[in-house]
Amino acid sequence: MTRRHRSQPLPTENRSVNRVSVAGLILLGLIVGLAGALYYAWVVAPIVYTNVVPARLSEAHRIEYIYLVSQSYAVNEDWERAEQRLLALEDPNLEQTVADLLETYLREQQDPQVIDHMANLAQGLGVEHRAVALFAPTPPGLQPTETPTPVVTEPTVEPTVTLIPSATPEPSATATALPQPSPTARPNYRLLSQGAYCDKGEDVTLLVVETQDAMLNQLPGIEVLVTWEGGEDRFFTGFKPTFGAGYGDFEMVPGVSYTVQLMDGSPEISGLRIEPCADGANGGWWLTFQSLRIRLTPTPDS
Numbered sequence: 001m002t003r004r005h006r007s008q009p010l011p012t013e014n015r016s017v018n019r020v021s022v023a024g025l026i027l028l029g030l031i032v033g034l035a036g037a038l039y040y041a042w043v044v045a046p047i048v049y050t051n052v053v054p055a056r057l058s059e060a061h062r063i064e065y066i067y068l069v070s071q072s073y074a075v076n077e078d079w080e081r082a083e084q085r086l087l088a089l090e091d092p093n094l095e096q097t098v099a100d101l102l103e104t105y106l107r108e109q110q111d112p113q114v115i116d117h118m119a120n121l122a123q124g125l126g127v128e129h130r131a132v133a134l135f136a137p138t139p140p141g142l143q144p145t146e147t148p149t150p151v152v153t154e155p156t157v158e159p160t161v162t163l164i165p166s167a168t169p170e171p172s173a174t175a176t177a178l179p180q181p182s183p184t185a186r187p188n189y190r191l192l193s194q195g196a197y198c199d200k201g202e203d204v205t206l207l208v209v210e211t212q213d214a215m216l217n218q219l220p221g222i223e224v225l226v227t228w229e230g231g232e233d234r235f236f237t238g239f240k241p242t243f244g245a246g247y248g249d250f251e252m253v254p255g256v257s258y259t260v261q262l263m264d265g266s267p268e269i270s271g272l273r274i275e276p277c278a279d280g281a282n283g284g285w286w287l288t289f290q291s292l293r294i295r296l297t298p299t300p301d302s
Helices: 012-044 059-076 079-087 094-107 112-124 130-135
Strands: 189-197 206-212 223-228 231-236 247-251 258-262 269-272 282-291
Touching (some): 059 094, 079 094, 079 112, 112 130, 189 206, 206 258
Antiparallel strands (some): 189 282, 223 231, 258 269
16 A cells, blocks of 8 residues: 655745845845935035036025125125126026015015115116115216315405514404214105196195105104294194094195204205195195115014
8 A cells, every 4th residue: 555645835825924034135135225316415515516507506695696796896896797697597587587586675674785786687677667766876977076165265465564663462353163964864765756636626724744664664653843934833644544543644834945854864855835836836845755764573582
């Protein structure tokens, strides 16, 4: 009688474990290799780009680039060099880009010096923006020139020889130090606009004063001084909110010339009187003052 031996197959669980172990090791090796490659590429030997043209910079780096150009131009005042650097960005809307960046600085209430330098750069590009007129320096061609004071020369009288019995000593002249004029403080407000106030055939006798902050927002509670020959009056902006938070007005009398000034510090605007409009009706004046002070938001202590 022949005995048959049954072949005993390997358990399927052991074979599955062997296959999973091999696949897991391969996957683990790939992960470790990839992590090592990334670590080497990012930490040990990262790629350093050199001689990258400004036109290929990212948006954030382009903004930083324009900022650096404005700071450099404020130091060396070399416009040709600053313009070449800006043109290297190859931005077809360069003027608008700089204007938008200036508005961003205003909204973020950046340091006034940073805003001044950016406004100066925008002015060089010919950007027409209200912030440029406020913060950028006045172009040399528009600066007022000092009028030389005429010197009156008196005719020289020829001395005559006179015999004097005894010489009388002349009193010596003592030099008196003249007081030096103190530097004029910068006003807190500037006149942003001045125009006639007419109302389509209706007589207007109002002298309107509108006050705005540095961000061109309506600014209430500003005291206005109005003077004329033999009198004065004061009022505050903001008491007629239907016309605007920075609105205030004063009733003028025909034939009287008025002068307006903000009590917080502004140029005096004189010669304001009721004037005829183009349609023949009487018209008043509308003055808009803008604050030169930027209110920075305090940073909370960490």
